[in-house]
Amino acid sequence: MPEGDTVWQVAHRLHAALAGRVLTRADLRVPRFATADLTGRAVLDVTPRGKHLLTRIEGGLTLHSHLRMDGAWRVYATGERPRGGPAHQIRAVLGNEEHTAYGYRLPVLELIRTAEEPRVVGHLGPDLLGPDWDPEEAVRRLLADPARTLGEALLDQRNLAGIGNIYKSELAFLAAVTPWLPVGELAPGVPLRLAATAHRLLEANKDHPDRRTTTVRRPGTPLHVYGREGRPCLRCGAPVRKAELGDRVTYWCPACQRGPGPEPSGPRPPND
Incomplete structure (x- = not known):
């Protein structure tokens, strides 16, 4: 599963390619949101929150995605053939005149109101790479x-x-x-x-x-x-x-690290 630094990199690439630009192509290939039309709306920003990705879109909408084990977002020049996997694995397409982002094998993909973001990320603790780090x-x-x-x-x-x-x-x-x-x-x-x-x-x-x-x-x-x-x-x-x-x-390392192991192993060394 991608960790926080990897998700931060993905968000950075998506933000650079999409933020501040109007969507000329938007295709969400999950039944619940397949009819959503986001074309003509500008992407405002792409923000990581822990391992979650929040793509905020004009009109008070957020595309929430999570990569889990196998998901990935790939960015290509618009018109370039995507190479992130078979076409049937693409769950989302967001494109503008310059770049197109393809979301592959995304186990979590939902379109929500931006005001509802706390519902999907509000349970998270302090974000190691976020402004709320405490x-x-x-x-x-x-x-x-x-x-x-x-x-x-x-x-x-x-x-x-x-x-x-x-x-x-x-x-x-x-x-x-x-x-x-x-x-x-x-x-x-x-x-x-x-x-x-x-x-x-x-x-x-x-x-x-x-x-x-x-x-x-x-x-x-x-x-x-x-x-x-x-x-x-x-x-x-x-x-x-x-x-x-x-x-x-x-x-x-059983020599460098003190404490119990996966099997019972007698008294624990002191942790001082």
């Missing part, structure tokens, strides 16, 4: 359920918006705790440092297509643990492990 509020939400695992709490968009499976694993590594550690057992100060690190990493990566969380410059080392099962930890050399946490896989 680390103290994010920490308050993260710690609201002390028994919840860190991995699950980080993925819950109601706590802070924009973290996906990659950042979940990387943030736990950088905090030197396993994703299975209950958030209530984090040492004082760690939750706020986690929030600050998440904000710093997404900010650093939002303008770069190749995500990086490490300072190691060797080839194949942009991430500390994610996707590195069986390979040596960049910090200590121990093999990185992979296991299920909820309905997602997670990666961690």
Whole structure:
């Protein structure tokens, strides 16, 4: 699933191609909105909210989309043949005289009143890349359920918006705790440092297509643990492990990260 920095990049591309221009083509290929006619209306802006995309259109309308696992928006010069996948996978087309955006495999696509945006994004926590970013509020939400695992709490968009499976694993590594550690057992100060690190990493990566969380410059080392099962930890050399946490896989270094693992393993090391 695209994470907050990737969604920010998509919104930036769509905004550059569509905002301030009148739609000469608009085709929503979902039954509920197939008859909606948006041609002749100007796109006002394209705004990311966590992992959601809000395309605001003249007349008080917003096209709400979410990429989830497989969705994508591709922008081409108007008249250029789209290459984002088979034509039957296109769910939305928004075009003007210069650019046309195609939404592929969009699992969420709905046309709503702009005034109704809180209905679809109002549940989200502070946006790591938004003007509402509030680390103290994010920490308050993260710690609201002390028994919840860190991995699950980080993925819950109601706590802070924009973290996906990659950042979940990387943030736990950088905090030197396993994703299975209950958030209530984090040492004082760690939750706020986690929030600050998440904000710093997404900010650093939002303008770069190749995500990086490490300072190691060797080839194949942009991430500390994610996707590195069986390979040596960049910090200590121990093999990185992979296991299920909820309905997602997670990666961690059993030597560098303190706390419980996916199986019962006796007393937990102290988290100090």
